[in-house]
Amino acid sequence: MEQLRGTGVALVTPFKKDESIDWNALEKVIDHVISGGVDYIVSLGTTGETPTLSAEEKLDIIKFTFGKVSKRVPVVIGVGDYNTRDVVKRLETCPLDEAAAVLSVAPYYSKPSQEGLFQHYKAVAAASPKPVILYNVPGRTGRNMTAQTTLRLAHEVPNIIAMKEASGDMVQCMQIIKDKPEDFLVISGDDALAMPQVAAGMDGLISVAANYFAEGVSGMIRATLANDLPAARQLHYSLQDAFDLMFEENNPAGVKAFMQEAGLIENVFRLPVVPVSAGLQSRIAAFLKNYA
Template sequence: MSLRQTLRGTGVALVTPFNASGKIDFFALETLINYVIKNGVEYVVSLGTTGETPTLSKEEKIDILQFTYEKVDGRVPVVAGVGGNNTQELIHDLHHYPLEKATAILSASPYYNKPSQEGIFLHYKALAEASPKPIILYNVPGRTGRNMEAATTLRLAHEVPNIGGIKEAANNMVQCMQILKDRPEHFLVVSGDDDLVMPQMSCGMDGVISVAANCLPRKFTDMVRAGLAFDFGKAKEINDTLLEAYYLLFAENNPSGVKAFLSELGLIENNLRLPMVPLSESLREKVVAYLRN
């Protein structure tokens, strides 16, 4: 079965809860996993950027991944995040991380060193050849500093067998439409922009890997399902109620926004690791007001 069939709908990029001393709060992580599955997400993504992976040690990443498999317990697929800008180090990680229970690997395009399109292509080709699971490309130029152009995505999709899909977060509707127009039939295309997923589904996207689905999973998954069913009247009605939440989630940074929401919902403590800090008090008050309404 292709990733396009297996991962259609809403995936959630899980946050990593921390306690007041900065240690991983595994009890809160279990609570969050159960909360999002109960409220309708189709799959979870462990060790994405929303999980503050730049601040996690490799030992912590492995512990989180194994814990996530255990607590998900086969109820939904698990996608593992393995990304970075050192190709050889990532190949090593693909050989040594516990990936047997993962459905796929989500890997962000190399950040900071800003490779050419050919460099991006060869990077992903090398990962795909080394990976025991299909690779989902992740294009997020707002974080990486380099856009992966539609032509590069399509070249990978058509030429590299173990490339199974893309999380497209370039905030560029035309680029999305170019990918959707020429992708292989099996190739998964999901959004990485919560605020754009509704119109992107009208162009043929298969769903989303979401931040908002951590804290507003029921409403968000209902909206995505309506969009995938081409019921855009219902999708718009729900999406209109989420527009303010999208702003609050990303106004300062991610995951400060979503952790503020989750803290107010009583699911986690509002702790982050430097250089990330909690949401400003003025925005936190707006989060409280939004949830009350």
Template sequence: MSLQTILRGTGVALVTPFTKEGAIDFNALEKVIRNVIDNGCEYVVTLGTTGETPVLSKEEKKELIEFTYKIADSKVPVVVGIGGNDTQALIKDLEQFPLDKAAAVLSAAPYYSKPSQEGIFQHYKTLAAVSPKPLILYNVPGRTGRNVNASTTLRLAHEVQNIAGIKEASGDMSLCMQLLKDKPADFMVVSGDDNLAMAQIACGMTGVISVAANCLPRQFSEMVRLSLKHDFTAAKRLNDTMLEAYNLLFCENNPAGVKGFLTAMGLIQNHLRLPLVPLSDEVMKKVQQYVAAL
């Protein structure tokens, strides 16, 4: 079975809840994971950007991977995020992190360094050669500072074994359509933009790795399933109800937005690690009003 079949639908880029003292709140994380599974999401992603991975230690990352496996309990696949701008350090992570139960590894493009397209190609080719699991590229130029061009992704898809797909969060619909037109048949292309997911599925994507699904798992995953069935009239009705939520989730910072939602829902405490801070009072009031109206 291809990865795009296994990971079809809605994946959730999980938050990492913290206690007031700054420790990982595993009890709250269990609530979040169980909530997204019980409400129909098809898989979970641990150690993504939404999980505040830049401020997690290696030991904390390993704990989070094992805990996510335990709570997911084979009910849904687990994807593990391992990305960064130090290729050699990532090779060690791929060798040392517990990946035996992972369906795939999601790897964000190198940030800050701004490598050339050839540098990006060689980075991913090197990681794919050592990864024990299929590699999913992650293009998010708003965070990394460098776009992964369609030509680079297609070159990786056609030439490098063990690269199985991409989470595409450039927001560039033309780039996305080029990928979908020229990709190998078994190469997975999923959305990384919640507000564009319905439109991108209409173009041929097979799902989304979502932030919104942390706090709107039932509505969002159903919208994605309807879109995959090409029932866009019903999908649009659901998507329209979430447009305000998309704006609130990302207007100040991710994951500050989604943590505000989850706090209003009573699932976690509203704590982040610096340099991130919680939502402003003004936006948090709007989040509370939205949640109260659900």
């Protein structure tokens, strides 16, 4: 899966003031990230506010994204839930012919055991017509998937080809890198940690920040993969304050605040997500005024 090395971007879903999907803005964002050098696009991740999208809207976004990307870069589709049966059913009905892979978040809220996580992903992989990327984000799901569970899935389930690791635990990440199958990808899910994680052996990043900083983030990851660490560090530290601001209150509220400042999208959400506070918005505007 060499096409999934490098920088993927977890696309936001732009909304109009009436909270309907802003298709013109979504097309603008797609063109912005591709021209900025990202290697692939992830549609319907958490950053896309998928919990507040209807099933019909998700299908429309998939079809629209395939059409507007027009095979310029690979597209990964997010298909995850806390109900294994629902994930299996959606995998059987989703229009995935043009997808490079499926990104499936670990079941949230129900906090399954490690064996439960293994059995969930085994069922998902069996149902998926496309390769599966695991997604561990315990800050959202309430349950960490251990390195041992990840490695068990990587070694025992052929259709599972990668892990998006967003635990923030560098030791856990290195355990996976050390013992993974040779052809299994380990992808960072943390913009602020991605440069050192890729330097330690990860294969890239699925980024939130690349919705706005497509050129800077993809350049940082490209330099790290090429072992040009001075250039990678320079890009990382130029973006560090932006990462802090972006995730201070909420994702995707932070990244949408940046994008609104640039005129890419309206700063509109569906509850329970709300815009960032006025104070944070002003600090984001001040940062961008000085960012070069």
